[in-house]
Amino acid sequence: MRKVAESTVRRLSLYLRFLEEFAARGVATVSSGELASRGGTTSAQVRKDLSFFGSFGKRGMGYAVPEMVAQLREILGLARRWRVALLGAGKIGSALIEHRGFRERGFDIVAVFDQDPRKIGTAWNGLTVQDEAGLEAALRRAPVEIAILAVPSDAAQGLADRLTGLGIAAILNVAPVQLVVPPHVEVRTVSLAMELEGLSFALTNR
Amino acid sequence: MRKVAESTVRRLSLYLRFLEEFAARGVATVSSGELASRGGTTSAQVRKDLSFFGSFGKRGMGYAVPEMVAQLREILGLARRWRVALLGAGKIGSALIEHRGFRERGFDIVAVFDQDPRKIGTAWNGLTVQDEAGLEAALRRAPVEIAILAVPSDAAQGLADRLTGLGIAAILNVAPVQLVVPPHVEVRTVSLAMELEGLSFALTNR
DNA sequence: GTTTGTGAAACGATTCACAGCT
DNA sequence: AGCTGTGAATCGTTTCACAAAC
Structure with a gap:
């Protein structure tokens, strides 16, 4: 899993914030496109960023918000203090x-x-x-x-x-x-x- | 002169700071290598960064510190308020x-x-x-x-x-x-x- | 039909290496 | 001899495009 660009990590931080907002509003799933438009990137970029760490989405559906929040926290090392x-x-x-x-x-x-x-x-x-x-x-x-x-x-x-x-x-x-x-x-x-x-x-x- | 990377501009800001320090200490000239070691890059990077804007150095000598300070201020748009x-x-x-x-x-x-x-x-x-x-x-x-x-x-x-x-x-x-x-x-x-x-x-x- | 995951292509930035000044 | 300026090569990142999953 080595070799992740700093720019990728910065975007992951942003995605996490959006996902937390979505979670707070009770949204269940979100697509790479929705995440992208909020973060000033492209859907392909979002998917590529996430692909370094595994596959978290469901084709045709998008990403489950609460799960994705937990995953990103884990990835960013925020599951600890x-x-x-x-x-x-x-x-x-x-x-x-x-x-x-x-x-x-x-x-x-x-x-x-x-x-x-x-x-x-x-x-x-x-x-x-x-x-x-x-x-x-x-x-x-x-x-x-x-x-x-x-x-x-x-x-x-x-x-x-x-x-x-x-x-x-x-x-x-x-x-x-x-x-x-x-x-x-x-x-x-x-x-x-x-x-x-x-x-x-x-x-x-x- | 269009098409300068944001990373280049950030480094120019750093170079300017170093050059100002050198100027304050009365240093007359500085080489790309000296600038590089203070800024965590390479001499080639320094020269490439500057090359977008012209050629400011003297071969065999390096860069004249006060002139370079003025040039960088100009380039960065800091010659005004x-x-x-x-x-x-x-x-x-x-x-x-x-x-x-x-x-x-x-x-x-x-x-x-x-x-x-x-x-x-x-x-x-x-x-x-x-x-x-x-x-x-x-x-x-x-x-x-x-x-x-x-x-x-x-x-x-x-x-x-x-x-x-x-x-x-x-x-x-x-x-x-x-x-x-x-x-x-x-x-x-x-x-x-x-x-x-x-x-x-x-x-x-x- | 929609959206993911991902190789391949395109693009952009950095490093190399050397010719050309001083 | 020393150091710049810069094309060419390398390396890394982003975008494209499409097959596979739902």
């Missing part, structure tokens, strides 16, 4: 932790770190902000699989190195820098600024 | 507007809208939060090129439709939904939740 550490208790971090959507989808933020003495020790949605200096000790005591890096750009790589040393499995980087990490660490970078530049380019060149 | 409206004065929107990085890169948030009566009229970094109901009037009086949609998922499509009606050129969508818009409207969607799911998949399947 993930422990997440948040690094950086600034505005962005703050917006993240209070966003209940993460918890609903299986991601539990179990620790928050910052380097600012004024923030250390303060309460945060049931958590206490810990000193970044104690990162190693804290994460060895209570390991996490994923870290969200919401710190200034110039601090990101240093923290990524420390996380790598701790054996972190994945990093979600919210800074407009390219992190250098060993190949066994999964990294996704999300940068509003870079997306805005993409829009700027698109608007300029046409 | 863009007017941006922020829709949604919640936590995420709040984090965004106070993030000075946008202004530094040429994106001026000139209006903020929300639908919550408790927020309307309050001051926000020199701006006053306006009633979402008055979106059309306000944006006709003072148009913007780009809108950042930082509202709950279920409100996103409705606002996208209203923005489209106003002739908006581009939308940066910060909600985990796929927006349906006419082809002349550029959309980029950024969803932390979906990236986390990508990490979940990667960790599960290996």
Whole structure:
């Protein structure tokens, strides 16, 4: 089952959201075409995406919504919970932790770190902000699989190195820098600024 | 010059950042290889990316840093300023507007809208939060090129439709939904939740 | 008749490799 | 000698199109 494109996985996330909506409205089955029109792709793309993982549909019928939801959750690794550490208790971090959507989808933020003495020790949605200096000790005591890096750009790589040393499995980087990490660490970078530049380019060149 | 891949543009944004760092440190020239190692690509990729827009380097020498910075700014459409409206004065929107990085890169948030009566009229970094109901009037009086949609998922499509009606050129969508818009409207969607799911998949399947 | 699942074809992006400048 | 610029080759993704299942 190896060798699934990142673009495919992104679409699977979208399909899951649509299917959950359909499920909430009590829809029993859905066709690849319906899924496609909601997600801005084609029916062939939907079927190809799913075909990497098995065959879930009934010819002439489409896909059974609740079953498909369960399958996609399984495929995406959302049938379990993930422990997440948040690094950086600034505005962005703050917006993240209070966003209940993460918890609903299986991601539990179990620790928050910052380097600012004024923030250390303060309460945060049931958590206490810990000193970044104690990162190693804290994460060895209570390991996490994923870290969200919401710190200034110039601090990101240093923290990524420390996380790598701790054996972190994945990093979600919210800074407009390219992190250098060993190949066994999964990294996704999300940068509003870079997306805005993409829009700027698109608007300029046409 | 048409037909540049989105992945290419994203890398150009990265190159620009590295080049700005090099410029700040007074480095005069840089080779495709140096640029590549900082950005996680290959030297051939760097050269190919740039080749879409002309030839900027000197064989045997590399690229002149300050000139290259100016060129990339031009290419990305950052040699001008863009007017941006922020829709949604919640936590995420709040984090965004106070993030000075946008202004530094040429994106001026000139209006903020929300639908919550408790927020309307309050001051926000020199701006006053306006009633979402008055979106059309306000944006006709003072148009913007780009809108950042930082509202709950279920409100996103409705606002996208209203923005489209106003002739908006581009939308940066910060909600985990796929927006349906006419082809002349550029959309980029950024969803932390979906990236986390990508990490979940990667960790599960290996 | 409808819709899936999937090889094959088409398309697009990346990597290779080398000629041509400096 | 070093490094760019770029066609050609390779690799990966998307689209096509149709046989098989319901």
